[in-house]
Amino acid sequence: MNIFIGLLLGLVQGLTEFIPVSSSGHLELVQQLIGGRADDFHLFLELINFGTLLALLIYYRKRIVEIIKDIFKKHNYKLALNIIITCIPAGLAGLALSHFIEESPFFSSLYTIAIAMGVVGILMIIVDKLPKKSALKNENYLTKPRALIIGLAQVFALIPGVSRSGSTIVAGRLMGLNSKSSADYSFLVSIPLMTAVCAKTLISSTTRDYLISNFSVLTLANIVAFASGLFAISFCLKYLKKSNSLKAFGIYRVIISLIVLIILLIQI
Numbered sequence: 207m208n209i210f211i212g213l214l215l216g217l218v219q220g221l222t223e224f225i226p227v228s229s230s231g232h233l234e235l236v237q238q239l240i241g242g243r244a245d246d247f248h249l250f251l252e253l254i255n256f257g258t259l260l261a262l263l264i265y266y267r268k269r270i271v272e273i274i275k276d277i278f279k280k281h282n283y284k285l286a287l288n289i290i291i292t293c294i295p296a297g298l299a300g301l302a303l304s305h306f307i308e309e310s311p312f313f314s315s316l317y318t319i320a321i322a323m324g325v326v327g328i329l330m331i332i333v334d335k336l337p338k339k340s341a342l343k344n345e346n347y348l349t350k351p352r353a354l355i356i357g358l359a360q361v362f363a364l365i366p367g368v369s370r371s372g373s374t375i376v377a378g379r380l381m382g383l384n385s386k387s388s389a390d391y392s393f394l395v396s397i398p399l400m401t402a403v404c405a406k407t408l409i410s411s412t413t414r415d416y417l418i419s420n421f422s423v424l425t426l427a428n429i430v431a432f433a434s435g436l437f438a439i440s441f442c443l444k445y446l447k448k449s450n451s452l453k454a455f456g457i458y459r460v461i462i463s464l465i466v467l468i469i470l471l472i473q474i
Contacts, residue, residue: 207249209421211240216254216427219435223258223394225442225456226330227373227462229251233467234366238315238316240349248308249416251406254422257431259400265439269394285346285394288353292374292395293359297402299364313366320466322367330372330452333379341382345391351379353384356391370396370440373450385446393439 218236222229229301237247242421263270276282307313342348359377371392376390407413417424446452 208421208447208463209247209426212250212423212427213238213430215250216257217434219251219254220258220261220431220436221438223431223435224261224371224438226369226375226389226452227459228326228367228369228372229366230324230363231323231369234314234319235316246416249413250420250424250427252413253356253417253420254427254431255400255404257428258435259397259404260428261432261439262400265436266394266397270366270397272275273394287350288348288350289395289398290343291350291353292360292391293398294372294410295354296360296363297399299361300403303364307364308376313364316466316470318365319367320470321460322365322461324463324467326368326376327456328374329376330456330459334453334456336379336384340359340384342379342387344387344393345378345383347379348383349396349455356381356395356456360395361412372455379452385450386443389443389446398467408439 218232219229222232233251262409277286277290308463313317356377357376359373360370362368363373371389372394374392375385378391379385383391404418408417445454
């Protein structure tokens with residue numbers, strides 16, 4: 207992996223992990239454009255998750271401390287328990303299907319990515335037409351069943367092009383949250399999931415060997431992923447707080463979907 211491609215992947219990872227346009231979809235499109243070995247590409251992407259995880263931890267450091275205080279000082283477990291409930295479906299599905307996802311051509315198909323991006327984009331445009339006044343004040347008011355439904359929606363993010371943040375934000379809107387609170391909850395839920403993914407990555411001796419042999423490029427890519435990730439979180443939350451609208455993200459996804467499908471159909 208050369209430095210230029212590494213920095214490009216770090217930038218795309220950081221921006222698209224939190225803006226609900228699908229990081230996996232964009233990164234797969236980048237791979238198809240630049241070529242390269244698939245195993246090298248996927249190992250590299252696994253190891254630049256550390257940059258985006260660090261961005262989350264830094265951005266939400268005060269909120270994380272508040273949640274810990276709620277648990278141990280106030281014995282208020284509601285939000286922490288809801289986060290765990292939301293994590294369970296995607297966590298179990300990811301563990302059970304990880305090998306199938308890696309080996310199945312369906313999950314690397316550009317048709318899959320384009321259609322998934324388009325479908326979720328249309329859903330965002332439709333959901334944006336829901337009443338702007340939210341049924342719930344913020345994510346602290348989610349009930350356990352609603353937290354589980356958001357978790358079930360998150361399972362679909364295993365399909366590249368769907369977007370983990372996109373699926374949970376849309377589900378959060380349907381469960382009565384406004385767009386900004388849905389995004390906040392989505393990002394909080396991603397902390398334990400991304401931590402588990404990063405920990406799992408380091409268990410593999412193959413991954414550790416790859417890390418050692420590509421340490422300098424991975425370090426630079428993670429720095430870029432961290433910086434762009436911080437920017438993306440801040441931008442997304444400020445935009446959603448101001449507009450309470452997913453329409454722009456939905457339109458962007460539909461445009462990308464159409465461009466990719468047109469290119470694929472021309473090549474037939």
